[in-house]
Amino acid sequence: MAEFTLYIGNKCFSSWSLRPWLAMRHLEIPFEEGFVRLRTPETFANLAKVSPTGQVPVLNHNGKIVWETLAILEYLADLFPERNLWPADIDARALARSAASEMHSGFREVRYGWPMNLRRPKGHKPLDAEGEAQRARIEVLWRECREKYGRGGPFLFGHFTAADAMYAPVVTRFDTYGGTLAPDTRAYVDAVLATPAMRHWYAEAAKERWPEPGPDE
Template sequence: MSEFTLYIGNKCFSSWSLRPWVAMRHLEIPFEEVLVRLRTPETAANLANVSPTGQVPVLVHKPLNHTGGMVWETLSILEYLADLFPEKKLWPADIGARALARSAATEMHSGFREVRYGWPMNLRRPKGHKPLDAEGEAQRARIEALWRECREKHGKGGPFLFGHFTAADAMYAPVVTRFDTYGGDLAPDTRAYVDAILALPAMRQWYAEAAKEPWPEPGPDE
């Protein structure tokens, strides 16, 4: 039995759940997965049993005692894993690259609302271009500029934002699905980064398991 349990929501649309899940799968950190189905009359009560905020993801680590064995909020989970497993290099070693990676990850955590709401994560939705409003387009352009900056400054060693896979890539993984679903024809460098994330075995596993979910939500047109 693993010492970690990760509580997540529906894989088809729970974007915050995807972030620590794909990081732990890709980095081969063993964990047990518990899915709490969202959008049901019982969801709030079920989440209250496992999450202090009533939201997922939540990571339970059995040896952790001072917080009741629990870490919540996606970025906190990734930081906790980085502390536990420094050899996994969830943050770049170079201090300048690490500062940029943390800034990019935090900007994702707190921002890009119009992109997230205009292009909701829905792995059932057929691919096709969907225009955003003016603010959404500005945010989309900012995301691409940020990806470009990270790749140009620190991404020469591999296909990800900082060469190797980091917490910043985990934070942007759901955004990658949005660009792929709604973005239409992408700029070549954006397409290359999107394809690199989607090619991860962990991402392919998430997509495959999302496709097997028997529940109707969300519909393919949502």
């Protein structure tokens, strides 16, 4: 049995699953993948076997259970400080944690108006007024991180951090629904999508044989 097992849902639309999976894969932390198919009559019972909250993702580390995405990322950062999952500079780290927490608890109208669906054809989909304000806030936040601390690489803080993992599902949404993006937004979206880990996630999602969600959902 592997030291780490990360339980996730369908790659096509399980946005929360993507976050720790991407971080572990990108940072080359070995793990086994546990899978619970979502949106089935058996989903609740299957989740109850592995998750104290009935949700994914959940990390099993040699029998120790860690749930909630940010908690998993923080746990990994403690275990693997050399992977620099948070920026070393304290000011950059404070901004990274603030941005990650804002994503964890916010941007509801963007997430609901632009649901993650890797089967959906790309095309602009307008958001309502609140969703548009939240979309603009995401771009402002990305610019702030990049301008202050991202000069050393293509990600929010130069190198890949937990903040990038937290925003990865929103990156897919901007790519799917955002239409023509501002050049700096497009550059960041493309940088995340170009990572081998993200490309692997997309390839695995394309292989899923289940019908949900449909391409127009």
